[in-house]
Amino acid sequence: MFNTFIQSFKLRNCYKVNSIIYSIKQIPLIKRILPDSLYKSLILKIIGNIISIIWEISSIFLGKLIYIAAMIFGMMGLYTTNSSGTFLTIFTFLTIAGSLMNTYMFNPTKDKYYAMFIMRMDAKKYTISNYIYAILKVIVGFMPFTLIFGLIANINIGICILMPFFVASCKIIFSTYALNEFERKKVYINENKPVRFIWIIVGICLLLGYGLPYVGVTLSEIVFLVISILTIVVGIFCIKYILKFNKYREMYKSILTEDNMNAKKTAEKQVKDNILNQIDINEKISSNKKRFKYFNDLFIKRHSKILLKSAKKTAVISLFIIIGVIFVTLLNDTFKTKINELLMNSLPFFVFVMYIINRGQVVTQAMFMNCDHSMLTYSFYKTPKSILLLFKERIKSIVGINLLPAIVIGLGLPIILYVTGGTDNIYNYLILFVSIICMSIFFSVHHLILYYLLQPYNINSETKSSTYQIANFITYMACFYIYQAKMPTIYFGIGTIIFAVLYVIISLFIAYRLAPKTFRIRV
Amino acid sequence: MKLIVENLEKKFGKKEVLKGINFTFEKGKIYGLLGRNGAGKTTFFNCLNEDIDIDNGNLLIEDDTNNKRKLEVVDIGYVVSTPTVPEFLTGREFLKFFLEINEKKIDNIKTIDEYFDFMKIDKEDRDKLLKDYSHGMKNKMQMLVNIIAKPNILLLDEPLTSLDVVVAEEMKQMLKEIKKDHIIIFSTHIMDLALSLCDDIVILNNGILEQIDRNNLDDIEMKNKIISALKEEENV
Numbered sequence: 057m058f059n060t061f062i063q064s065f066k067l068r069n070c071y072k073v074n075s076i077i078y079s080i081k082q083i084p085l086i087k088r089i090l091p092d093s094l095y096k097s098l099i100l101k102i103i104g105n106i107i108s109i110i111w112e113i114s115s116i117f118l119g120k121l122i123y124i125a126a127m128i129f130g131m132m133g134l135y136t137t138n139s140s141g142t143f144l145t146i147f148t149f150l151t152i153a154g155s156l157m158n159t160y161m162f163n164p165t166k167d168k169y170y171a172m173f174i175m176r177m178d179a180k181k182y183t184i185s186n187y188i189y190a191i192l193k194v195i196v197g198f199m200p201f202t203l204i205f206g207l208i209a210n211i212n213i214g215i216c217i218l219m220p221f222f223v224a225s226c227k228i229i230f231s232t233y234a235l236n237e238f239e240r241k242k243v244y245i246n247e248n249k250p251v252r253f254i255w256i257i258v259g260i261c262l263l264l265g266y267g268l269p270y271v272g273v274t275l276s277e278i279v280f281l282v283i284s285i286l287t288i289v290v291g292i293f294c295i296k297y298i299l300k301f302n303k304y305r306e307m308y309k310s311i312l313t314e315d316n317m318n319a320k321k322t323a324e325k326q327v328k329d330n331i332l333n334q335i336d337i338n339e340k341i342s343s344n345k346k347r348f349k350y351f352n353d354l355f356i357k358r359h360s361k362i363l364l365k366s367a368k369k370t371a372v373i374s375l376f377i378i379i380g381v382i383f384v385t386l387l388n389d390t391f392k393t394k395i396n397e398l399l400m401n402s403l404p405f406f407v408f409v410m411y412i413i414n415r416g417q418v419v420t421q422a423m424f425m426n427c428d429h430s431m432l433t434y435s436f437y438k439t440p441k442s443i444l445l446l447f448k449e450r451i452k453s454i455v456g457i458n459l460l461p462a463i464v465i466g467l468g469l470p471i472i473l474y475v476t477g478g479t480d481n482i483y484n485y486l487i488l489f490v491s492i493i494c495m496s497i498f499f500s501v502h503h504l505i506l507y508y509l510l511q512p513y514n515i516n517s518e519t520k521s522s523t524y525q526i527a528n529f530i531t532y533m534a535c536f537y538i539y540q541a542k543m544p545t546i547y548f549g550i551g552t553i554i555f556a557v558l559y560v561i562i563s564l565f566i567a568y569r570l571a572p573k574t575f576r577i578r579v
Numbered sequence: 580m581k582l583i584v585e586n587l588e589k590k591f592g593k594k595e596v597l598k599g600i601n602f603t604f605e606k607g608k609i610y611g612l613l614g615r616n617g618a619g620k621t622t623f624f625n626c627l628n629e630d631i632d633i634d635n636g637n638l639l640i641e642d643d644t645n646n647k648r649k650l651e652v653v654d655i656g657y658v659v660s661t662p663t664v665p666e667f668l669t670g671r672e673f674l675k676f677f678l679e680i681n682e683k684k685i686d687n688i689k690t691i692d693e694y695f696d697f698m699k700i701d702k703e704d705r706d707k708l709l710k711d712y713s714h715g716m717k718n719k720m721q722m723l724v725n726i727i728a729k730p731n732i733l734l735l736d737e738p739l740t741s742l743d744v745v746v747a748e749e750m751k752q753m754l755k756e757i758k759k760d761h762i763i764i765f766s767t768h769i770m771d772l773a774l775s776l777c778d779d780i781v782i783l784n785n786g787i788l789e790q791i792d793r794n795n796l797d798d799i800e801m802k803n804k805i806i807s808a809l810k811e812e813e814n815v
Contacts, residue, residue, distance in 0.1 A: 332666060332710060335666060335667045335708065335710060346679055347676070347679045347680055348680070350672075350675070350676055350679065351668075351676045354667065354668060354672060355667055358667045358668075359667070426665070426666050426667050426710075427665050427666075427667060429663065430663030430664050430665050430666070431663075431665050433657060433659055433663045434656075434657075434724065434725070435628070435652045435653055435654075435655050435656065435657065435730065436653065436677070436680055436681055436728060438629075438652050439652055439653060442680070576630060577630065
């Protein structure tokens with residue numbers, strides 16, 4: 057058993073050290089200097105090992121320090137109940153929640169897969185030895201902090217020493233329960249994808265832990281002592297079960313699946329599938345148009361869930377909000393003046409609104425995933441003429457669809473302005489309308505142009521360039537900052553209109569020149 | 580018609596993948612492109628297809644009257660190993676769109692169903708969304724669209740490997756039928772396929788293209804010759 061543990065520890069360490077070297081190699085400047093033979097270099101291995109040991113030690117202590125300091129000790133100030141009782145109450149319930157969420161045994165990690173399935177280590181010996189190590193880490197890691205913070209909270213030193221054993225026992229009891237579930241019903245627990253009943257218990261524990269002291273109820277030292285001794289006794293019996301359990305290999309075969317281990321990859325695939333599922337399979341959809349108009353028309357119609365239908369929904373919701381606001385302003389005078397002020401000074405706020413409701417980003421993603429990633433492998437589709445023809449059709453459709461809610465909002469704002477007392481400067485009405493329309497066109501054009509100029513995906517729909525993400529992020533941040541600005545509507549409106557018109561003209565000009573070159577699948 | 584590759588070079592960082600390829604491909608032949616993993620076959624195709632910029636060299640088309648011009652994207656049909664078709668269209672819609680776009684380039688255009696018949700795509704599948712097509716059917720669609728337009732050059736990257744035996748045989752026959760009008764370059768790892776289908780074997784190794792002459796060798800002798808050629812280059 058001990059040998060198995062040492063071997064598995066070495067294996068995990070080797071894998072960690074290589075990951076560390078790999079990460080070092082990802083740093084932009086350094087990666088040019090370092091050769092691939094790096095993984096053989098003794099000095100780097102030593103550095104990697106040192107980092108790995110520091111990592112291991114801090115994983116024993118650091119997490120627990122933060123946990124007790126922030127989630128328990130730091131919270132005590134919020135309550136008026138006595139400190140030891142508050143500490144023990146929060147600690148007890150968070151421990152129960154934690155034993156469900158953080159099991160070690162049911163965490164589908166790659167090192168387990170490598171050891172048991174690729175290196176064919178004995179699953180039982182591997183699991184038990186590593187589980188004992190994990191539990192020891194819990195006890196050792198908690199001890200200094202339950203002592204330090206417990207004593208500060210005026211808890212008896214004996215109880216402080218008992219607390220880490222309580223944590224370990226809770227984890228052991230839950231693991232035993234989960235192993236037993238597997239033995240009886242063949243259902244397994246994946247701690248990264250908790251099922252509903254686990255969420256419910258965790259929710260209840262959080263509520264009790266933080267809620268009970270709030271209403272003045274806390275666990276006294278005696279109660280905690282009884283609970284923890286009982287738990288520890290049960291825990292000791294459970295250890296026997298864990299040691300006897302014989303189906304570790306079978307169980308891990310179910311837990312250590314590709315999907316469970318690669319949460320990130322699965323999420324990406326999910327996004328792809330979701331977008332694929334946006335295609336409307338209604339057979340009645342057809343088009344009388346020709347060539348690229350036909351192609352684009354079918355794309356728009358088959359994606360109406362994320363395009364037209366969604367824009368209509370936004371338009372209807374906007375309409376209701378506008379009617380609601382008008383209605384309230386008729387009843388309440390203070391609200392009336394506030395809204396009037398908002399419309400005269402806070403047009404920047406609507407930049408953010410128009411950004412949020414624009415469908416451009418979702419649509420360009422669907423364009424790639426469901427259409428361009430395949431079509432761009434055909435030469436007739438890649439000719440400059442084809443690219444520009446389709447670009448034109450797409451601009452028209454996207455601008456058109458986004459105009460629907462924009463017109464509702466654009467008309468709604470001047471009406472609200474009028475109802476709330478109007479303005480001396482009659483141009484304000486016009487500017488509100490035109491600037492909202494301009495914002496909508498701006499965002500539609502902006503998203504499509506970013507896509508055509510910075511198309512970031514390769515043929516497997518993996519992102520190959522971060523420029524596109526950075527550009528999108530900058531757009532978001534810009535809208536977010538503008539949103540807080542205050543400025544007379546007339547100036548901001550005119551500014552917005554001029555900016556949008558110039559931007560659209562210049563960017564279309566640039567796109568027409570560059571898109572035939574930039575609109576390619578990344579290699 | 581000929582495809583002339585002159586001194587084609589492509590580097591990725593410091594790694595020279597294509598080190599000055601000089602080769603002339605002729606119409607009416609299927610060229611089997613063999614090379615070891617990572618030899619640069621896909622890079623070579625991507626260069627021809629203008630998916631990546633080349634560092635140096637010329638890609639030229641010489642017509643039957645010996646006039647030379649630059650190779651253009653429209654000269655090329657590229658069938659990639661994972662079939663790519665627009666998921667949101669039905670098979671019929673995709674063909675309709677394709678035929679409309681290319682109507683000027685296609686002589687004696689046939690009806691959509693005639694094309695489906697030619698490719699042996701069942702009637703009930705023709706109006707299904709492409710996203711619900713099987714792998715083999717997607718592959719057929721991709722191949723069909725690439726051969727209808729009669730591009731001068733057809734690049735095929737492992738196109739038969741993942742097909743079932745019946746479809747693969749259909750495709751092989753089809754390639755033999757159409758080869759007289761095209762330059763077909765067929766990249767594969769399966770030597771038997773290359774030997775049975777292709778007229779000439781070309782190996783890409785150490786960044787250079789080289790033809791392996793058959794000289795009346797039988798298949799086994801030819802295989803040995805190819806393998807030793809691939810190994811030899813490794814030791815350079």
